[in-house]
Amino acid sequence: MPSSRLNWSEFIINRLIQLAGFSSILFVLLILYFLLSEGLPALGMVPLSTLLSTRWYPIEGYFGILPLLLGSIVVTLGATLVAVPLGVCTAVYISEVAPQWAKEVLKPLVEILAGLPSVVLGFLGILILSPMLRNFLSLPTGLTALAGSLLLGAIAIPTIVSIAEDSLNTVPRSYREASLALGATRWQTIWGVTVPAARSGILTAIMLGIGRALGETIAVMMVTGNAPVMPAGLNALFLPVRTMTATIASEMGEVASGSAHYHVLFFIGIVLFIFSLIVNVTASTVGYRRTRRQERLLS
């Protein structure tokens, strides 16, 4: 009797866990279906040449999504340039270099930073960051792609730090000891042994950070100025931009359901979905390949 009851509960718990696992697949598929069914009609209502034009002014029928696409790319690339070096170095410092007391202070602080609502960062961006940028760089306005990149960098850093730090911690102690025993310095051990061993985890951290930056909406909407200008060249960083997320967020609330504008906004959602899919697939394949190679090398 007790053993059969045990089997039953075992069975039920297994099924529940399985259900939870499959439900996430189901949700992603449902979201994808919804996006496609609402977004693809845009292709029938708006000619492709209009969609790929360079002017976005939906209330007069200008549906060029190129400036929004490039706007998102510029801001996300900027954020990556800020967040990756800072984030990875912070993780290395916390995990490898910092004395115990510093670790105990830094780790929770980073986690608090991760929990900070982005709208709060947006306020700091409007009131402090953008006037500072305008004064120091003597720009016409501080509401630029650069302000957005810096804020998004700050939002992505905690994600990168905590995941990269976790993966550095899982590198076996014996690797470091062996390297030091062979006469390598501390820096050589970090750069030549520990970081490469944790490479797949660090890459995942970076990709998740980029994904976080790409999808962030409210902070970007507050500081980038939202002007749908075509970014051209390097100085695009110092001009206002409009990202895909900000466009959807600010226009979806008032759009007439079923209109061309409504479907184009969902089409932008599809583009955004494809972007994050690419980022995630890159993260998992790169991470997977590196592990395989590394396992071979170390075995």
Next chain:
Amino acid sequence: MKIKTIVLILLLFPALIGCAAGQAATPSAGTPALEAAYIENKGSDTIVNLALAWAERYQELHSEIRISVTGGGSGTGIAALINGTVDIANASRQISPEEIKEAGAKGIKPVEFVIARDAIGVIVNPKNPVKQLTLPQISAIYKGEITNWKEVGGEDRPIVRLSRETNSGTHVYFLETVVRLGSSTDKSIFSPDTLLLPSSEGIIAEVRDNPNAIGYDGLGYITPEVKTLGVAKDDRSPFVLPSVATVNSNQYPIARDLYMYTGKPPEGAVKTYLDWILSPEAQKIVQELGFVPIK
């Protein structure tokens, strides 16, 4: 149907239930004037927040009256009035002769009420020496034809144009009245580098801090931290600063009347409601929401 409409209905739902409950209680109050009534109010998205605020306040005062407010645009509201499905239509423009004719064919004679005024102030940083601009100059600035303040008598600084988002009624009104100078054949639009800020606060904050900026907003949203410009209709007209007085005397050029229409001369609950809307108490709400009261 717009998404906003749905949201409004959802917002109103608890109010409706509350009213239904209140209705049952009213007979015991015993005054014969307090007859239960249902007022359907629909139209302009510019007015929808004002109409909602009025409806909420009025229902607090008179629990026997139920008022449903929906947006959808001035045209939608007037069309519903002509079809006889609403009691009051909200419009941010006057009813057109065609619409009056169409209404007449269905035996409806629209009655007009000016319920508030909407004025838009053009604002710059207090450090900017420019004090006034003509409408054609503002239009050229927003179209991207004038890009430096020295072209309109200011310092040698680039002009940073700020605007509300395209979904705002203020944006559309500014586009039609200022950028296109009121011409219906003019198809020009804002320069693409116009910053579209999601809130009034965003515009005020940037104009307050940035000496290059020019912005516009409903009169009620403008704070003393920014400088409001005098505006002239053209080169020959005098420059006028916006105020309740200049808006009500039609001297200030970027202002319009906001209307409510009824299908017949109002009576009963609709009349009491419209009378209340024109009362000082209701007109105070007008000012709180950033419009200009009519008295």
